[in-house]
Amino acid sequence: MNWFERMRATVRIDVKGNAKERYLNMCRARHFPVWDVTSDKKNDVITMCMNREDFLESKSAIRKTGVKVSVKEKSGLPFLLKKINKRRVFVAGALLGVLFLFMMMRSIWAFQFEGTKRITDEQIVDYLESCGITIGTPIRELNYEELEQGLREQFPEITWASVSQRGTTLLIRIREREYTESLQRYDDRTDIVADVDGVIVSMIVKEGVPYVQKGDVISAGDILVGGAVPIYDENSEISGYHYYHAQADIVVETSQRYTDTLSLSYEKKVYTGKEALIVSLGAFDARVVLGNGLSSSNVESQSKSYQLRLFRYLQLPFFAQITRQNAYEWQLSYYTEEEAQELLLSGLEKYLRELSEKGVQIIAKDVKIIKNGMSMEITADITMRKLVGVSCPTTVGFVQDGENND
Amino acid sequence: MKDKENERRDERRFDRLTERLSLPKDFVYGECLISMLGNTELTIENYRNICLFEENCIVVALKHDRLLVQGSRLEILYYREDEIKIRGRISGLQFLGERGKT
Numbered sequence: 001m002n003w004f005e006r007m008r009a010t011v012r013i014d015v016k017g018n019a020k021e022r023y024l025n026m027c028r029a030r031h032f033p034v035w036d037v038t039s040d041k042k043n044d045v046i047t048m049c050m051n052r053e054d055f056l057e058s059k060s061a062i063r064k065t066g067v068k069v070s071v072k073e074k075s076g077l078p079f080l081l082k083k084i085n086k087r088r089v090f091v092a093g094a095l096l097g098v099l100f101l102f103m104m105m106r107s108i109w110a111f112q113f114e115g116t117k118r119i120t121d122e123q124i125v126d127y128l129e130s131c132g133i134t135i136g137t138p139i140r141e142l143n144y145e146e147l148e149q150g151l152r153e154q155f156p157e158i159t160w161a162s163v164s165q166r167g168t169t170l171l172i173r174i175r176e177r178e179y180t181e182s183l184q185r186y187d188d189r190t191d192i193v194a195d196v197d198g199v200i201v202s203m204i205v206k207e208g209v210p211y212v213q214k215g216d217v218i219s220a221g222d223i224l225v226g227g228a229v230p231i232y233d234e235n236s237e238i239s240g241y242h243y244y245h246a247q248a249d250i251v252v253e254t255s256q257r258y259t260d261t262l263s264l265s266y267e268k269k270v271y272t273g274k275e276a277l278i279v280s281l282g283a284f285d286a287r288v289v290l291g292n293g294l295s296s297s298n299v300e301s302q303s304k305s306y307q308l309r310l311f312r313y314l315q316l317p318f319f320a321q322i323t324r325q326n327a328y329e330w331q332l333s334y335y336t337e338e339e340a341q342e343l344l345l346s347g348l349e350k351y352l353r354e355l356s357e358k359g360v361q362i363i364a365k366d367v368k369i370i371k372n373g374m375s376m377e378i379t380a381d382i383t384m385r386k387l388v389g390v391s392c393p394t395t396v397g398f399v400q401d402g403e404n405n406d
Numbered sequence: 407m408k409d410k411e412n413e414r415r416d417e418r419r420f421d422r423l424t425e426r427l428s429l430p431k432d433f434v435y436g437e438c439l440i441s442m443l444g445n446t447e448l449t450i451e452n453y454r455n456i457c458l459f460e461e462n463c464i465v466v467a468l469k470h471d472r473l474l475v476q477g478s479r480l481e482i483l484y485y486r487e488d489e490i491k492i493r494g495r496i497s498g499l500q501f502l503g504e505r506g507k508t
Contacts, residue, residue, distance in 0.1 A: 025455040028485060037482035039461045046459060048482075 009052035009076035012036075017067035020046045026061040027054070047072065101310075105168055108137050110307060110315035114173040119155050124172060127154050136284065136317065139165060167313030189243040192225040192389035194218045198254030201385060208246030218388075224250055227394040243394065252388045253363065258380040260347050262340050265374055267330040269300075274327035282319040296327045337376070341369055344378040352382070361385040438468040440499075447483075448475060448492045448499075456485070464492060465502070472502040 015023055024046070027034050032054035038047050050058075052074075062069050084091050111128070113121045128134070131150060133142065144163045151161040151174065160175040192208070197219045200212060208225040212218055227246040233239040278291040293299070301323055308318040335343070345367075352362060363383040370377050424434050432439045432452055439451040450466055450473065457472060458465040459482070464475045480494035 021456045021459055024459065024485070028455065028487060031487060033484070033486065034482075035484040037459070037485070039459050039481070041461045 007077040009074070009078040010049055011052050011055050011071050012047060012049050012073040012075075013055065014070045014072050015046045015048065015067050016044065016069075017065065019065040019067055023058075023061055023065045023067045023069075024048075026065065027058055030054075030058070030061070032058060052076070052078070104316055105314070106139055107168065107317075108133070108139060108142070108165070108170045109135055109168040109317045110170070110309075111135075112169050112171050112313075114171070115175050117176050118157060119174070119176060123155070124151070124174075127151065128170075133170070139168075142170070167311065168315045169313040171313075188227075188245050189394045190227045190245050190391040191223050191394045192246045192248055192250070193392045194220050194222045194224055194252075194388055195390050196220055196252065196254050196386075196388055198252035198388065200250060200388075201253050202249075202251045204249045206247040206249075207244045208248065210248070218252065224248065224389050246391070246394075248389065250388050251385050253383065253385050254388075255381055255383045258348060258351055258382060259377065260344055261372075261375055261377045262335070262344055263375045264335050264340055266333055266335065268333040269328045270331045271300075272296075272327045272329055276325040278323040278325065280319075280321040280323070282321075284317050287319075293323075294325045294327050298328050298330070300326045300328055337371065340376045344369060344376060348378060348380055355382075355384065355386075359387065436469050438471075438473070440473070442496070445477075445496045446493060448496055449489065450492075451489050453488070453490055456482075456490070466490060470504060472504070474498075474500040474502050476500070 017023075024034065024037070027050065032050055034048050034050050036047075036049045039045075040047065055071075111121075111125060113124060116124070127150070128147075131147065133147070142163075142165065144165075147163040148161045151163070151172070152158050155174075157176045158174050159177050162171075162173045164171050164173075198217075200214050200216050200218060203210065203212070203214050205225055208227050209229055210225050211223050218224065225246040225248045227244045228241040229244060230238045231240045231242060274294055274296070276291065276294045278289060278293055280287055280289045282288070303321055303323040306320045306322075308316045308320075310316070348367065352365070355362065361384060363385060365383070366381040368379045370379070424431070431437055436452055438453060441449045441451075450468075452469065453473075454467040454469065456464070457467050461480060462476065462478055464480055464482070466473045466475070475492055475496060476498040477494045477496040480492060480496070483491040483493050485491070
């Protein structure tokens with residue numbers, strides 16, 4: 001059965017009675033096409049399919065044979081149209097919905113970023129806006145290759161960029177240059193210079209000439225490893241230098257003082273109990289705000305934004321924002337000594353934790369908390385072991401080289 | 407008597423002519439043409455009408471005979487003026503002779 005035949009109005013009928021076969025033969029004699037004829041012996045019924053027009057014309061045959069015929073199923077386009085006609089509002093709505101979705105899918109309605117660390121999403125959005133790409137830009141106007149190249153040129157930190165579109169979302173994936181990579185930009189002729197005072201507890205030189213050794217006391221600014229390696233001639237005199245990017249792992253034991261002061265009086269936020277809920281509904285660029293905000297100057301607002309979407313990437317230009325406002329007043333309050341001590345100690349702990357995350361080993365700490373009138377002060381002398389040294393361009397040998405050249 | 411003899415003579419002449427011209431007999435005499443696809447499909451051309459239709463047996467009237475199709479889950483895929491197609495598990499075909507003569 002081809003598609004055209006499928007579109008025709010057909011009926012599946014049950015034929016009951018003693019002259020079922022006669023009815024079949026009469027249909028044949030009148031050239032009515034009949035198909036899918038099955039017999040159910042149990043119920044003494046023959047089921048068959050025929051065109052609706054033929055079925056209506058076979059009424060005289062039904063009368064003559066005395067069979068009982070019941071329509072079991074109706075199929076085909078005319079019956080479907082009849083059904084649709086009954087639910088025309090629903091069908092029209094569904095069709096309009098599909099059309100609307102199709103129209104919406106031709107534009108970008110959201111940005112999604114992956115791999116951003118130092119570069120913020122807002123910076124990329126600003127750049128896209130400068131290129132004329134905003135929410136609502138038609139997809140056919142996008143040139144992904146140009147955008148990728150533009151991103152790399154605009155942000156030197158980006159080593160790799162990929163711009164693609166999924167549904168109505170513009171997906172921007174970037175990879176930023178690692179911090180260690182930026183260090184490699186330094187000049188090759190570098191020394192390692194101390195950035196803190198302390199005593200060297202271990203030293204492994206990978207490249208360069210060590211100027212200090214384990215157990216030496218160093219001060220900030222001292223050259224620890226030189227990048228200029230001298231070349232001696234036959235008379236054991238320096239004839240020139242080989243220059244390197246000095247590299248070494250030098251650990252020093254150093255002490256550092258941590259101080260923090262906390263005033264015992266502070267202004268506490270006290271909520272007055274006045275609340276307001278503002279709902280903002282938006283479609284495309286238009287927005288409707290429902291509800292009034294609080295008029296007080298001290299208002300705390302919490303907003304949550306939603307965007308309508310179908311599936312993961314099929315974002316649509318319909319937005320909702322719910323803002324909850326709470327009014328408050330400032331009230332003068334006082335910390336108790338215990339509370340103040342706890343706050344100061346938690347500040348110190350946070351500082352120590354940050355140091356540990358940077359690879360600093362804490363050896364000892366001497367903590368003192370002193371009350372000074374209406375404030376409390378914490379002082380902590382921290383003994384720690386840490387990697388020392390920063391790369392600085394070497395100066396050794398340049399003057400000498402210049403002299404020799406002259 | 408003479409009319410019958412003339413009729414037989416005409417028939418014999420017609421047979422000879424048909425053989426000489428190699429005309430298909432199903433076309434010339436209206437005999438049925440039965441074709442089967444394995445034991446699942448059966449097509450009968452030049453049938454007269456359907457005498458009986460049940461799940462396990464179908465009797466089809468031919469020009470000079472009646473054909474009994476036996477099997478299970480038998481169904482008529484379609485039937486037209488000159489052709490009927492039966493599907494099912496066919497176990498046997500039997501010619502029953504003309505109605506009233508057997």
